[in-house]
Amino acid sequence: DLSGQVAVVTGSTSGIGAALAEGLAACGANVLLNGLGPQDEIERLRKRIETDHGVKARYHPANMMEADEIGGLIRYAESEFGRLDILVNNAGIQHVAPIDEFPAGKWEAILKINLTSNFHTIRNALPIMKRQGSGRIVNLASAHGLVASPFKSAYVAAKHGVLGLTKTVALEVAETGITANAICPGYVKTPLVENQIADTAKARGISEEEVVRDVMLAAQPTKRFVEYSQLVGALLFLVSDAGASCNGMHISVDGGWTAK
Numbered sequence: 606d607l608s609g610q611v612a613v614v615t616g617s618t619s620g621i622g623a624a625l626a627e628g629l630a631a632c633g634a635n636v637l638l639n640g641l642g643p644q645d646e647i648e649r650l651r652k653r654i655e656t657d658h659g660v661k662a663r664y665h666p667a668n669m670m671e672a673d674e675i676g677g678l679i680r681y682a683e684s685e686f687g688r689l690d691i692l693v694n695n696a697g698i699q700h701v702a703p704i705d706e707f708p709a710g711k712w713e714a715i716l717k718i719n720l721t722s723n724f725h726t727i728r729n730a731l732p733i734m735k736r737q738g739s740g741r742i743v744n745l746a747s748a749h750g751l752v753a754s755p756f757k758s759a760y761v762a763a764k765h766g767v768l769g770l771t772k773t774v775a776l777e778v779a780e781t782g783i784t785a786n787a788i789c790p791g792y793v794k795t796p797l798v799e800n801q802i803a804d805t806a807k808a809r810g811i812s813e814e815e816v817v818r819d820v821m822l823a824a825q826p827t828k829r830f831v832e833y834s835q836l837v838g839a840l841l842f843l844v845s846d847a848g849a850s851c852n853g854m855h856i857s858v859d860g861g862w863t864a865k
């Protein structure tokens with residue numbers, strides 16, 4: 606039961622982040638949504654979470670490329686709700702291309718959104734969590750935080766970085782009642798994944814069906830996409846009392862991908 610707790614989920618207007626925010630709300634947490642997208646759709650999601658789960662849901666448009674906007678997101682959580690219990694760093698983008706053709710601007714954007722934004726949310730959230738003497742930080746890394754695939758240099762580098770950051774924060778907060786952990790999903794059929802099917806087909810010179818069968822699901826021994834509910838389950842464990850001694854670790858939810 607997370608009643609009375611406050612959660613910030615970055616990149617929660619779509620895909621995994623939206624599912625995680627809703628999973629926390631279903632347990633009673635008030636949630637601050639963040640992310641890009643059409644304002645009317647975001648407002649519909651916000652309202653639906655409030656009515657379906659009887660919690661307060663707010664939205665803040667901070668761009669995860671901008672340090673000062675990220676500071677504004679965390680300050681808004683505190684001013685709106687008076688506390689911050691759960692920080693989920695989820696916002697992320699992908700770009701698929703061979704490294705010698707990889708646009709430098711895409712590299713910069715992926716490092717900023719997928720890695721550096723976590724540094725900024727965490728450094729702004731920690732003073733609040735330390736004052737409370739409690740807090741849970743959960744970073745969405747990836748199977749690509751543990752192993753690589755070709756044509757995803759920036760993403761793989763950023764996600765390996767997320768795991769390094771997670772461990773470092775865990776050591777720094779170990780005596781404060783705060784924990785920092787990561788979740789490493791395998792392939793989840795979100796808009797982010799749908800959009801890279803065509804690019805991967807081009808980069809590898811194969812059809813889109815072959816990408817799904819021979820690249821994506823071939824990596825995953827279960828041959829099934831990971832479900833949102835399975836990521837929600839991992840998150841709820843990490844933020845629960847039972848998760849209090851888990852610190853600086855990751856939970857792989859990848860159908861056995863990284864067991865190989």
Ligand code: NAD
Pocket residue numbers: 615616617618619620621622639640641642667668669670694695696697698718719745746747748789790791792793794795796797798
């Ligand atoms: P998605 O594209 O469905 O959602 C990404 C979210 O991030 C959206 O809400 C988007 O608006 C937001 N976002 C993107 N750029 C932003 C910016 N500059 N500022 C603020 N918000 C921004 O993607 P998803 O698949 O749900 O991915 C969510 C996280 O899970 C990412 O970190 C991704 O790397 C990770 N992940 C996904 C998979 C997968 O298979 N889908 C696997 C492993 C890890």
